Every structure is written in structure tokens, then in C-alpha cells.
Amino acid sequence: MRTAKDFFAPLAVGAPAPLRETPARPSRAIHFFDPGNEKMAAKVPAMVGTTDVLLGNLEDAVKAENKDKARNGLVKIGQETDFGPTQLWTRINSLDSPWALDDLTRLVTEVGDKIDVVMVPKVKGPEDIHYIDRILAQLEAKGGVQRPILVHAILETARGVANIEEICGASPRMQGLSLGPADLAADRRMKTTRVGGGHPGYLVREDAPRDADGNSDFTAARPTYQQDLWHYTIARMVDACAMHGIFPYYGPFGDIADVVGCEDQFRNAFLLGCVGAWSLHPKQITIANKVFSPSVEDVAHARHVIAAMGDGTGAVMIDGKMEDDASVKQCRVMVALAEELAAIDPGLKKSYDAIPSEA
């Protein structure tokens, strides 16, 4: 058995102390780049400040023969780039691959102080997190890393979904979870061939209208409504993350040209409780920054309710709607997020500051 106090002790002599709370750092867009692709790597310094997170991807989408190149590229970028307010994350190769150990060893010992979060793919259970937790501690101690590197798991196996609460609670390093719809679809044997997004075949159809005799007319045209394939998984992920004080994210949306569909999927995730999504192209950064930032209208309304509710107890009527202790708590979530984002996004700060004050 692991005692509560064990969670507060480093897992290697000389490793930094684990955090007791997961920092809520803005991470609306996690922008993926291939550090082995010279053209892409050269653009990284100019992207600092344009996205909340830059993620050097070492896993899928990097060919086997380029794994060393990608890892070397990321070490170099880490050494040469000042990331300022932007977080640097990496997605390492999966734990059953021959590359994961070298990914961790090189990155933590050579640029460990620059890496905020290690994203671990294809996580199946808490044992995967325990493995990473100990190795990170050993490497942090070896490399003299001063603050603990956090861990983000991708939810992309059926076993991972079944073990979701245990994964979230497996280590104080746990920062969050992302939906990995492509691998998850494959692992679940879903009959789709896409990377995220909906599917026109997953729908409900209106009941057949009645004919003159009151019988269902099954020959009549009937409107259909496309449903969200990912609703269950995202809702499950949000609950598990909230329970453990960590953060849920929509993962990739592969149809880069479909900016409207992407925005819809991201917005559903935001409304359900996610704090960000992956970006596979700079235009998805713009979408994520917009969708995962509370709107000026929502912030204005939330401030209004908070002001009207005084000490936060009781009930008031605003524009014909009842507001009470529970709605003021929702409003506080909205305002707290707006304040965190305004602290790093001058454009947003300006629009939130322009909201007329209640006084």
C-alpha cells in the first residue's frame, strides 16, 4: 500500500519534491510540431507567445527511421530557445516501443528544466504512470532538474478508459488527459477511419409522420441529426479529471480544412469542461484560443451575477432568471479562467477590461 505521505516524497534521492496541486496554466492550444523537420523546427522560436503550448512530437506521425532525428532536434530546440510564457511539452513514444526510454533519458537529462509536461501515449493503466513517475524522478535527480516534470496521459485505449480514475490518481505529476480519438477508435474497433470529429452515419432520425389513417408513413422523408461520437468519452474524461484536480483536453481534429467542424468539436469540449485541444496546424491555434477563452458576454454576465450575489448565498432574479449559490459558483469558474487567460493574453485582457464595471 502507498500511504498519503508517500505521494509527497520524491521517488528518487535528489529529485524535486512533487507538487501538491496541479498548476492551472493556460493551455488552450497544444500546438504539435515535428522537431526532426528542419523547416518546422526553424519556425519554433517565432511561434513562442502565439500559442500557450508548443509540443515536440516524437511519437506517431514521425517515421521510425526519423525517431533519433526528432529527439535530437527537440534537445537542440530546447537548448537554444527561450520559451518565455509558452510551455514546452513533448509527446514521447509509447512505453512498449524501443524509443521511449531514450526519449525520456535524453530530454530530461539535457533539457529537463525546459520541459513542462511529458505526454504519454497509449496509457492503459496506473502501472504505466508509476513506471514514468519513477524514471522521471531518477532522471530529474541525475540531471539536476529543479522542478518536477508533469505527466499528461492520452486516453486512447479501451483499457485506459476503463482505468481512467486510477490513471488520473496514479501520481502527483498527473497534469491532465487528452482524448486520442484515432487510436481509441482503432483499439475499440469502432468502424471509422477519421482523426476526431463526428461521422454522418452516427445519427438519430425523427419518427415517421402519420398518414391520413394514423399509420406511420415509413416512405416519407424524415430529418436526421448527426450525433457526437465522442460525447461519452469526453464526459467520462472530464469527471475523472475534475475528481483528481487535473485538466481534460480534446485531442486532434484531423480535417484541417474543416475549420467550422473543428470549432464545433472544440466548443462542445469547452462547454463540457475541457480546457484546451491539440493543434495540428497554426489555424487550429486560432480556433482553440477563441473557443477555450470565455466570451466577453459570458464574463460580463458572470461578473454581474457575482456582484449581485454579494456573499454568494441566497437567490436573486436577473433578467427573469433565478441565480443562486450554484449559478454563482459557475460564474466564478468563468471569471477565474478569464483572469488566468488575461494574465498571458494582452488582447483578451483588453477586451475583458473594456467590460463596464458594476460600480
Ligand code: GLV
Ligand atoms: C492521437 O494520438 C490519436 O490517436 O487520436
Ligand code: MG
Ligand atoms: Mg494516438
